[in-house]
Amino acid sequence: MEFLDNDGCFACGKTNPIGLHLDFTEEGDEYVSYFTPRIEHQGWKGVVHGGLVSTVLDEVMARRAHSSGLDAVTGELTVRYKKPTPIGRRLRFAAKIESIEGRVIHMTANVADDESTVFATAKGRIIIVRDK
Helix, strand or coil: CCCCCCCCCCCCCCCCCCCCCCCEECCCEEEEEEEEEHHEEECCCEEEEEHHHHHHHHHHHHHHHHHEEEEEEEEEEEECCCCCCCCCEEEEEEEEEEEEEEEEEEEEEEEEECCCCCCEEEEEEEEEEECC
């Protein structure tokens, strides 16, 4: 299977009309995206849907691999929810590479607010499908 980017990704695609339109930047050894969830992103009242939190954690890790010049996909994702993630607050999703073993990139990620309250953490095994 060939992985092609047509800018329609739900998380980062700029042309997806219902997407999150995330942007990414490097901050030290972390790859980061800032996102402020809105009411349409909730599960319980005032709380971001957990699936959306895991989606953005997954995306920031996969995009980190991509920014390193690798075509890679998520092989395994484990998310640990620490606290309910609030709607309407700017959140910082950050990922970093912990190690690379062959075609497997071991990564970690977390989501926190501007006061450094951590709402969820993640570990991922990102699989390199080919070098660019």
